[in-house]
Amino acid sequence: MEWTGACYADKPTVEVTTWIAAAPTQVWTLVSDIELMPRISSELQSVEWLDGGSGPALGARFVGRSKHDALGEWATTSHIVEYEPPRTLSWAVEDPQHPTALWRFTLESQNGGTLLREWMQMGPARSGLSFAIDRMPDKEQKIVFVRMREFEANMAFTLEEIKKLAFSLGGMGSATTNFYNNAYSRQGWAEVAAEVRTRWQAGDRDDAANLITDEMVLATTLIGxxxxxxxxxxxxxxxxxxxxxxxxxxxxxxxxxxxxxxxxxxxxxxxxxxxx
Known part of the structure; x- marks a missing residue:
């Protein structure tokens, strides 16, 4: 992200894009699993659906609890404001009419896979960052810029993680020799690793990615x-x-x-x- 000089009231935005070798319907099952996000985020600690809900739907609400070294710990209530499977998922943080932030995933079929975009908007309502700006108003532009760069880095990491893991299991090495596949096999996922490799090398990459479980990601990579x-x-x-x-x-x-x-x-x- 390049310097923009934006202030909080400008409602700055950032977007990260990646291509995934899987069908949009398959990618949708991941991005719409809000409860998965804390496991691949350095800030978001937990998510809990409200009102008896168990998944996204237009108007559904969830509480997200976050932690940041400089900003402390906080909880927010978000509202699903766009829900169009398997194309768009968006939520507004706090008041849907005047949110502290907006977040959106969009999916587009492209080249036999999925072009996945994650977009967010800061503001316009006050958030925890506003207190830092209140303390140092002369540094508002820098505070906003640093925070938007953090969002950008976290978003990029989230979008890439499952794709990289699927590639390491199925796409590296020959049909008979694959260091990463063998490593996962030694750790107790021999059958899954073998099936991922078979499907990936046969060109069935969406099903290969679908075989990757949260447990495999968390147990074998230093994320979270x-x-x-x-x-x-x-x-x-x-x-x-x-x-x-x-x-x-x-x-x-x-x-x-x-x-x-x-x-x-x-x-x-x-x-x-x-x-x-």
């Missing part, structure tokens, strides 16, 4: 909140893993280095625990 990553590192340490390869998320070199720094600190914390 810091507490989730810390616990996963403890498990790996306790079974003898002594080498971890990081692929830090971030849209710029500085952002990726910052993510890597946080990961290194977590590893050091785990090592200190073991030494005590």
């Amino acid at each position: 909140t810091e507490d989730m990553v810390r616990e996963r590192l403890r498990v790996w340490r306790d079974v003898g893993v002594d080498t971890v390869r990081f692929y830090p998320a971030g849209e710029s070199l500085d952002a990726r280095l910052a993510t890597l720094g946080r990961a290194i600190n977590l590893v050091r914390d785990i090592e200190d625990e073991a030494a005590q």
Whole structure:
């Protein structure tokens, strides 16, 4: 994201796009699973449907609880304002007529797969960021810009995660040799990994991606909140893993280095625990 000089009242927006080798109907099952999002977000901690609901529908409401190192912890109520399976899902945070933010997923069939877009708008109603601006009004443009870059990086990571995992399981290596497939097999998913590889290499990539479960993502990759990553590192340490390869998320070199720094600190914390 390039510098725009936008203020909060300008209702700045950001959009991230990716192509996924799966049909829109398949991708829709993922993006419409709001309860999946906390597992692949560094901020969103949990989601709970309200009014007895169990999934998205026009007018449905859910509570999202979030955490940020600089902004603290907070909870918001969101309302589904657009629901057109398998094309569009959008929600307004707090008041639907005057939201603190708008979020939207759009899906479009393209080149045998899906062009997936995630878009968000900041404001116009006040949010937690408004208090930071109140304290430093002369830095409003910078505060808004930094926050929008954070949104952009988090959105990009969310959109790419399942696609990357499906590729690592099915698309890397020959039909008989695949390091990642073998690694997942050793961790207890031999049958699933073999079927993913077979379907992917046969060109049936939407069904291959559909076989990837949340459990496989969470158990084998360092994604989620810091507490989730810390616990996963403890498990790996306790079974003898002594080498971890990081692929830090971030849209710029500085952002990726910052993510890597946080990961290194977590590893050091785990090592200190073991030494005590």
